Amino acid sequence: MSLPSIANPTDCTQSVETIGQALRSHGYIGSDRIATVVYLACHLRKPVLVEGPPGVGKTELARITARMLDLPLIRLQCYEGLDEAKALYEWKYGKQLLYIQMLKEKLDDVLGSASTLRESVERLHRHDDIFFSEDFLEPRPLLKALRETNGSVLLLDEIDKSDEAFESLLLEMLADYQITIPEIGTIKASGRPPVVFLTSNNTREISDALKRRCLHLYIPFPDARLEQQIIEAQVPEIGAELRRQLVDFVQALREMDLRKTPAISETIDWARTLVLLNISALDARWAADTLNVLLKFQDDIDRVEPQLSTLIRRVAGA
Amino acid sequence: MEATLTRFVRALRMANVRVSTAETLDALRVVELVGWGDREQLKHALAAALAKSAYEVDAFETCFERFFRFDTFTADHSIDNATESDTTPASDDAQTGPENPPAVGDGAAGAGGAQANGTGGGAGSESGGPPPDREYDLHALDRSALAKSAVDFDAGSATSPLGRLLLADDQTAIAMAISQAAREHRLEDIKVFTQQGLYTRRIMDSMGRPALIDEMIALDASTDSADRQLGAALRSRHDRLRRQIRDHVEGQFLLHADARGERLRMQMLHNARLGNIPPNNDHLVRRMIERMARQLVAVHSRKRRVTRRGTLDVSRMIRRNMRHDAHMVELAWKSTYRDRPRVFVLCDVSGSVAYYARFMLMFLYSLGEVISEVRSFAFCSALAEVTDLFQRYDLDEASQRTLAAHGQGGTDYAAAFADFEQLALDDVDRRSTVLILGDARNNHGDPRTDLLRKIHDRCQRLIWLNPEPRAAWDSGDSEMGRYAAHCHQVSACGSLAQLERVVSDLLRRVG
Numbered sequence: 076m077s078l079p080s081i082a083n084p085t086d087c088t089q090s091v092e093t094i095g096q097a098l099r100s101h102g103y104i105g106s107d108r109i110a111t112v113v114y115l116a117c118h119l120r121k122p123v124l125v126e127g128p129p130g131v132g133k134t135e136l137a138r139i140t141a142r143m144l145d146l147p148l149i150r151l152q153c154y155e156g157l158d159e160a161k162a163l164y165e166w167k168y169g170k171q172l173l174y175i176q177m178l179k180e181k182l183d184d185v186l187g188s189a190s191t192l193r194e195s196v197e198r199l200h201r202h203d204d205i206f207f208s209e210d211f212l213e214p215r216p217l218l219k220a221l222r223e224t225n226g227s228v229l230l231l232d233e234i235d236k237s238d239e240a241f242e243s244l245l246l247e248m249l250a251d252y253q254i255t256i257p258e259i260g261t262i263k264a265s266g267r268p269p270v271v272f273l274t275s276n277n278t279r280e281i282s283d284a285l286k287r288r289c290l291h292l293y294i295p296f297p298d299a300r301l302e303q304q305i306i307e308a309q310v311p312e313i314g315a316e317l318r319r320q321l322v323d324f325v326q327a328l329r330e331m332d333l334r335k336t337p338a339i340s341e342t343i344d345w346a347r348t349l350v351l352l353n354i355s356a357l358d359a360r361w362a363a364d365t366l367n368v369l370l371k372f373q374d375d376i377d378r379v380e381p382q383l384s385t386l387i388r389r390v391a392g393a
Numbered sequence: 394m395e396a397t398l399t400r401f402v403r404a405l406r407m408a409n410v411r412v413s414t415a416e417t418l419d420a421l422r423v424v425e426l427v428g429w430g431d432r433e434q435l436k437h438a439l440a441a442a443l444a445k446s447a448y449e450v451d452a453f454e455t456c457f458e459r460f461f462r463f464d465t466f467t468a469d470h471s472i473d474n475a476t477e478s479d480t481t482p483a484s485d486d487a488q489t490g491p492e493n494p495p496a497v498g499d500g501a502a503g504a505g506g507a508q509a510n511g512t513g514g515g516a517g518s519e520s521g522g523p524p525p526d527r528e529y530d531l532h533a534l535d536r537s538a539l540a541k542s543a544v545d546f547d548a549g550s551a552t553s554p555l556g557r558l559l560l561a562d563d564q565t566a567i568a569m570a571i572s573q574a575a576r577e578h579r580l581e582d583i584k585v586f587t588q589q590g591l592y593t594r595r596i597m598d599s600m601g602r603p604a605l606i607d608e609m610i611a612l613d614a615s616t617d618s619a620d621r622q623l624g625a626a627l628r629s630r631h632d633r634l635r636r637q638i639r640d641h642v643e644g645q646f647l648l649h650a651d652a653r654g655e656r657l658r659m660q661m662l663h664n665a666r667l668g669n670i671p672p673n674n675d676h677l678v679r680r681m682i683e684r685m686a687r688q689l690v691a692v693h694s695r696k697r698r699v700t701r702r703g704t705l706d707v708s709r710m711i712r713r714n715m716r717h718d719a720h721m722v723e724l725a726w727k728s729t730y731r732d733r734p735r736v737f738v739l740c741d742v743s744g745s746v747a748y749y750a751r752f753m754l755m756f757l758y759s760l761g762e763v764i765s766e767v768r769s770f771a772f773c774s775a776l777a778e779v780t781d782l783f784q785r786y787d788l789d790e791a792s793q794r795t796l797a798a799h800g801q802g803g804t805d806y807a808a809a810f811a812d813f814e815q816l817a818l819d820d821v822d823r824r825s826t827v828l829i830l831g832d833a834r835n836n837h838g839d840p841r842t843d844l845l846r847k848i849h850d851r852c853q854r855l856i857w858l859n860p861e862p863r864a865a866w867d868s869g870d871s872e873m874g875r876y877a878a879h880c881h882q883v884s885a886c887g888s889l890a891q892l893e894r895v896v897s898d899l900l901r902r903v904g
Contacts, residue, residue, distance in 0.1 A: 111434055286445040
């Protein structure tokens with residue numbers, strides 16, 4: 076434990092409960108498991124791999140954690156073909172060329188008196204690798220996160236979209252919070268290491284090596300009670316009765332065999348829609364008209380529509 | 394504490410959760426951080442450190458519930474023995490933090506504390522939470538009755554050590570003694586159900602049962618009524634202790650041996666000929682096949698970018714080197730992506746291969762759940778596409794419908810190939826793989842190898858999997874030899890192990 080712990084003992088990371096409360100006060104309503112994992116991540120300095128269906132608030136968790144800890148959020152969106160030049164660092168080639176041009180005369184001075192080629196080279200050697208120093212280094216998200224002295228929250232979004240090679244690249248960063256740049260050497264986290272979140276939609280299996288270095292958090296769809304709380308926090312304008320109906324309705328939809336199950340983000344959108352339309356109680360007509368907010372495939376809408384009135388009746392009666 | 398955690402990790406591994414040493418160390422740090430005090434929090438925290446996929450989280454939770462059990466023990470203990478427990482020199486297992494010692498004990502202490510007031514068998518299995526009220530009440534009655542009678546005998550009145558322990562009625566001490574004896578006898582190595590009695594007995598014996606029995610016999614024979622009463626009290630406690638140990642043994646059996654036994658069975662099934670697997674193992678085979686499909690896909694689903702050495706991508710290189718003033722500093726190579734194979738599977742579902750067909754369909758189904766590009770066909774004489782059926786229904790329903798719709802009549806490969814040509818041959822291209830599952834027994838009809846040749850010429854690979862052993866090929870009405878000439882690869886595929894090898898090979902090579 077040579078590196079300082081991220082947590083500052085007076086702030087909200089003191090215990091799992093305080094983290095849960097802090098998350099809640101920033102509008103993120105989650106299960107106890109989420110709070111526990113954030114607590115562990117802050118204290119153990121271990122990255123968190125967050126998995127779960129799309130739209131359950133994986134990215135949001137990182138964003139809110141950053142706000143809660145009052146740290147900058149550094150985000151790296153992963154995609155196929157992402158490489159170290161875009162994730163770690165890049166040399167500022169333009170600046171290097173420009174400096175060479177501008178320093179040409181200076182170079183002449185340095186080399187002017189040299190008589191042989193060998194002598195010139197030796198003289199140049201005395202000046203180190205000026206052009207491959209940190210001044211010419213363009214930090215990309217990972218390096219930037221390491222250089223934040225007060226710590227940061229690093230979000231590697233949709234890690235499953237990146238290549239396997241990129242995953243291997245991450246290992247050094249995630250295990251030791253350091254990056255090796257061949258021309259310069261190893262750069263370590265300059266202050267507090269970042270809190271790292273990796274999110275995955277499971278389009279492919281993440282390698283075991285990476286999983287081993289992470290804490291794992293699976294966020295499933297929330298149960299009705301939790302979802303009601305989320306809606307209450309996100310759309311406070313909505314009435315209690317409508318909120319209950321709406322959540323029950325969405326929960327019933329999740330039971331059905333659909334191509335794309337509505338997630339929390341869709342529930343929130345729908346709640347906002349209903350508030351906007353000034354609806355006080357769910358009825359089949361309005362539900363049919365706004366179903367496209369919840370369901371993103373025509374197949375799904377076609378499948379749900381015939382059962383709509385039954386569903387609504389069940390929800391209203393409950 | 395470490396010992397408890399290591400044993401928990403061992404139980405997890407038995408339940409097919411892969412836990413590395415590094416993760417065990419993580420778990421230790423996690424426990425240091427959250428402590429043993431709050432059970433739910435401990436569960437969440439350990440899950441984060443140990444279970445690394447949604448599938449493993451499920452397994453973890455079952456295992457956790459079995460291992461760390463809440464029992465009447467706590468209630469009991471806090472009422473009656475609170476003072477004693479704080480001063481009891483605890484064994485390493487009971488050292489779970491002074492503020493709340495046995496609330497989350499390890500499996501041993503927890504299960505040992507499960508008071509055996511007639512809860513018998515079921516108690517050991519699933520119940521993770523506090524037991525229902527009824528049991529608790531019974532137990533309370535039981536205890537108060539005992540407590541009354543115990544007034545007459547203080548611990549010193551029994552001569553044997555076990556008798557004294559029982560009369561002292563210190564549940565913590567008893568539970569600890571049980572778990573210690575269990576460890577001495579390596580209870581976690583229990584393998585089969587029938588060993589439970591043996592282990593129970595051994596544990597009792599090493600706790601000092603023989604001396605207790607002698608004492609009870611002596612007391613029973615005594616003429617003094619007080620002695621006889623003492624004997625009766627000892628006997629009832631002895632019985633209770635036996636139930637308690639039995640419970641503990643059963644809990645440990647479920648935790649360790651059940652999973653191991655299943656692995657053993659799976660191993661056997663893995664290598665057994667498919668036709669010999671009795672139908673009552675269906676659910677097990679199905680789980681195996683699902684796991685196999687999942688593993689295969691996990692291994693092969695990563696797209697690999699293969700650099701084609703020596704081929705420069707000129708346009709990309711010029712673009713990339715613009716920033717170097719168009720000096721060609723960085724080179725760009727052409728690369729190719731391996732893409733997912735498109736697979737067509739033709740499955741013979743006639744009577745002669747009915748046994749195999751069931752497994753083949755199972756495998757097909759599992760594979761179809763993870764790879765989208767599988768089109769499945771079933772045939773007997775006429776061939777029909779069943780992809781849709783598989784997508785729409787669950788496995789049992791889909792297999793039944795397939796067999797009902799297409800499983801009648803004698804096999805006619807010629808007709809099946811002709812149908813395939815009409816239905817899907819146009820979609821077969823040089824990237825596709827065609828897989829035929831069948832015994833090639835054509836009922837002496839015209840084999841029509843020319844049709845098979847057509848498929849062969851269009852696709853990238855044509856693979857024939859025959860459930861019969863090689864020795865049986867070409868015997869009777871089998872046309873395997875003639876068909877084999879028109880296939881890229883022919884394999885005998887009689888067991889799950891063979892099936893796995895073939896499919897793994899298929900996924901690797903295609904692309």
